[in-house]
Amino acid sequence: MVQQLSDAVGELAGVGPARQKALAELGINTVADLLTYYPFRYDDLQVKDVNEIADQEKVTLKGTVASEPVLARFGRKKSRLNFRLLIDHDVYMVTFFNQPYLMKQIETGQPIAVYGRWDAKRSSISGMKIINPNNKEAAFGSIYPASKSIKQPTIRKLIKQAYDEYGDAIVNIVPPTLMAKYRLLSRRQMIHDMHFPASQDASTAARRSATYEEFLLFQMQMQQLKQTDATTDGIAIHYDNDRLKAFIKTLPFELTKAQKRVVNEICLDLKSGKHMNRLLQGDVGSGKTIVAAIVMYAAITAGYQAALMAPTEILAEQHANNLAQVFADTDVNVALLTGSTKPAARKTLLAALAKGDINLLIGTHALIQDGVDYANLGLVITDEQHRFGVNQRAAFRQKGGQPDALAMTATPIPRTLAITAYGEMDVSEIDELPAGRQPIQTTWVRSNQANSALQFVRKQLASGSQAYVVTPLIEESETLDVKNAEALSANLQEYFAPDYTVGLLHGRMKPEEKEAVMADFKANKTQLLVSTTVIEVGVDVKNATIMMIYNADRFGLAQLHQLRGRVGRGSKASYCILVADPKNQQGIERMQIMTETTNGFVLAQKDLELRGSGEVLGVKQSGMPSFKVGDPIADLNVLQVAQQDAHALVQQPDWQSQPDNVALAQYLKQKLAAIGTLD
Numbered sequence: 042m043v044q045q046l047s048d049a050v051g052e053l054a055g056v057g058p059a060r061q062k063a064l065a066e067l068g069i070n071t072v073a074d075l076l077t078y079y080p081f082r083y084d085d086l087q088v089k090d091v092n093e094i095a096d097q098e099k100v101t102l103k104g105t106v107a108s109e110p111v112l113a114r115f116g117r118k119k120s121r122l123n124f125r126l127l128i129d130h131d132v133y134m135v136t137f138f139n140q141p142y143l144m145k146q147i148e149t150g151q152p153i154a155v156y157g158r159w160d161a162k163r164s165s166i167s168g169m170k171i172i173n174p175n176n177k178e179a180a181f182g183s184i185y186p187a188s189k190s191i192k193q194p195t196i197r198k199l200i201k202q203a204y205d206e207y208g209d210a211i212v213n214i215v216p217p218t219l220m221a222k223y224r225l226l227s228r229r230q231m232i233h234d235m236h237f238p239a240s241q242d243a244s245t246a247a248r249r250s251a252t253y254e255e256f257l258l259f260q261m262q263m264q265q266l267k268q269t270d271a272t273t274d275g276i277a278i279h280y281d282n283d284r285l286k287a288f289i290k291t292l293p294f295e296l297t298k299a300q301k302r303v304v305n306e307i308c309l310d311l312k313s314g315k316h317m318n319r320l321l322q323g324d325v326g327s328g329k330t331i332v333a334a335i336v337m338y339a340a341i342t343a344g345y346q347a348a349l350m351a352p353t354e355i356l357a358e359q360h361a362n363n364l365a366q367v368f369a370d371t372d373v374n375v376a377l378l379t380g381s382t383k384p385a386a387r388k389t390l391l392a393a394l395a396k397g398d399i400n401l402l403i404g405t406h407a408l409i410q411d412g413v414d415y416a417n418l419g420l421v422i423t424d425e426q427h428r429f430g431v432n433q434r435a436a437f438r439q440k441g442g443q444p445d446a447l448a449m450t451a452t453p454i455p456r457t458l459a460i461t462a463y464g465e466m467d468v469s470e471i472d473e474l475p476a477g478r479q480p481i482q483t484t485w486v487r488s489n490q491a492n493s494a495l496q497f498v499r500k501q502l503a504s505g506s507q508a509y510v511v512t513p514l515i516e517e518s519e520t521l522d523v524k525n526a527e528a529l530s531a532n533l534q535e536y537f538a539p540d541y542t543v544g545l546l547h548g549r550m551k552p553e554e555k556e557a558v559m560a561d562f563k564a565n566k567t568q569l570l571v572s573t574t575v576i577e578v579g580v581d582v583k584n585a586t587i588m589m590i591y592n593a594d595r596f597g598l599a600q601l602h603q604l605r606g607r608v609g610r611g612s613k614a615s616y617c618i619l620v621a622d623p624k625n626q627q628g629i630e631r632m633q634i635m636t637e638t639t640n641g642f643v644l645a646q647k648d649l650e651l652r653g654s655g656e657v658l659g660v661k662q663s664g665m666p667s668f669k670v671g672d673p674i675a676d677l678n679v680l681q682v683a684q685q686d687a688h689a690l691v692q693q694p695d696w697q698s699q700p701d702n703v704a705l706a707q708y709l710k711q712k713l714a715a716i717g718t719l720d
């Protein structure tokens with residue numbers, strides 16, 4: 042049989058059902074998925090010159106073991122291993138924490154290479170691993186996102202195996218003229234060098250090719266959608282203006298000027314026969330949900346169904362509860378569909394949906410799965426748009442009809458960038474917050490001051506408020522992260538007992554568990570909620586006025602801004618406490634700017650300045666469509682070039698059947714076919 046990249050990973054020797062399932066959890070189903078499961082970081086294993094390294098830099102040093110290693114143990118699990126390393130004529134101290142088993146690899150007088158963090162003040166290195174000093178080929182150790190059930194080395198080994206077995210099947214997707222124009226690597230070389238670069242230059246070159254490929258494929262999908270938009274009729278949604286006005290009057294608050302303006306912009310699109318493809322931007326807390334409710338109501342008065350898709354079950358759940366209330370006095374029939382809807386309930390729901398008895402369906406990705414059929418879908422809204430892949434709009438198209446599409450995002454990105462990154466959408470902006478909001482006061486403390494911060498939290502709780510405590514994902518293994526969060530919540534529970542109760546929320550919980558935890562917090566049964574970043578988007582509990590973030594320097598500014606936006610949603614004064622010990626000037630500046638402004642736009646700008654281009658490996662800019670390799674901000678020029686190229690390509694009549702484009706057309710077709718089965 043011919044080997045194809047679309048083969049299931051199960052075809053690989055050593056991948057049985059259990060491993061296949063573990064891979065699927067990481068989004069790896071086919072050999073192609075595995076080959077494009079790129080490392081998020083490379084450890085520089087190239088030996089460096091001591092005189093050229095900066096303080097706290099991670100480096101590999103090579104020398105000779107100059108002293109007998111000394112092992113000191115503390116308790117059962119902790120230990121410290123010391124020895125002296127001779128490089129040229131200087132001696133440096135090497136320390137390994139909690140890796141006593143390395144003892145036997147360290148022999149006086151023998152050459153050794155050590156990878157670790159350099160401490161300039163002490164002229165010492167805090168070791169992370171020992172490397173074979175004669176190792177020539179692996180100058181860069183690729184580090185992959187791993188999970189509890191599948192570990193780093195296994196992933197690396199499988200990728201190597203897949204590459205060895207399927208390398209011949211990797212063909213170029215980008216048309217040859219474009220490959221030549223930008224001097225891109227062949228796809229095979231690119232994939233090789235993404236995983237196993239021989240040098241920094243090789244990895245940079247591979248990344249450059251991969252970025253272009255990724256952006257071109259993205260822009261091709263956008264161009265195809267645009268063509269469909271142009272060649273098929275949209276629906277003119279003739280909504281009932283009187284009912285709409287009456288509905289707005291029933292809301293418990295007056296809309297802000299900005300909300301009114303964007304409602305009008307969207308309604309104009311609805312009425313017109315052209316396809317709406319609009320982005321609604323508005324900072325956290327600016328009130329996007331109610332705008333969504335109003336325009337969905339408009340579509341419903343015209344006899345259409347509306348769908349609202351959220352990136353997480355928690356958020357979908359919350360929207361469903363909120364909107365059920367908002368529509369309580371109307372005849373709108375609201376339903377919720379997620380991955381954890383029980384089969385029987387799902388069946389009833391789908392039947393009602395197909396008959397048109399459900400007017401508004403809220404949910405997660407479940408909304409676009411196979412078997413979910415709408416009677417007459419008129420309007421589709423995605424919340425926190427950046428959390429979705431690029432395909433969900435196409436997937437809704439496959440649900441029949443030509444629904445208008447609105448994408449909501451809190452990202453304060455410049456308009457030009459938004460248009461490029463989201464594929465030439467129209468943009469509406471909510472540029473003011475509802476009246477009466479008190480600005481959130483942000484302070485930054487070092488971790489040795491966390492205790493006084495907790496005393497402050499206690500005072501706030503005493504006044505009846507609630508608090509979020511967030512701990513970031515810091516390990517490469519989810520299990521360890523969960524352990525961190527568990528330890529923190531146990532710690533805090535001890536600290537606040539018996540006065541207050543602490544809840545815990547993390548990514549590995551079952552949906553029902555998460556739901557129960559959120560419900561308890563909403564009902565004030567728990568006063569503190571410790572969480573990994575699952576609460577980042579959308580959660581709305583007005584009584585929560587404190588956001589305390591541990592290891593805050595691990596987050597990007599955009600993400601911190603999102604997290605902070607979880608408080609300050611009512612009229613009470615709110616506080617954000619950042620606990621962080623940044624290791625460099627950039628980190629210090631990032632913490633400072635957070636304390637100085639609550640303006641998301643300023644923060645995004647600053648983020649960009651501080652990050653610069655380059656050094657962005659794997660950093661996902663919250664608020665942009667998520668790409669595997671490319672960074673739409675740092676690589677904006679590539680994104681724009683790819684947009685022009687895609688545009689030019691689809692202008693050519695019959696572009697799909699030209700020999701140069703066959704591979705590309707084929708790839709896009711497969712991609713589209715795969716959407717219906719998305720999780």
Ligand code: ADP
Nearest residue numbers: 294295296297325326327328329330331475581
């Ligand atoms: P986001 O834009 O971040 O999604 P939400 O839609 O969750 O914001 O709104 C934040 C909070 O502000 C909600 O509790 C909502 O009820 C409230 N809100 C929205 N619009 C207004 C308004 N015009 N006046 C007062 N409160 C509002």
Ligand code: MG
Nearest residue numbers: 329330424579
């Ligand atoms: Mg929201």
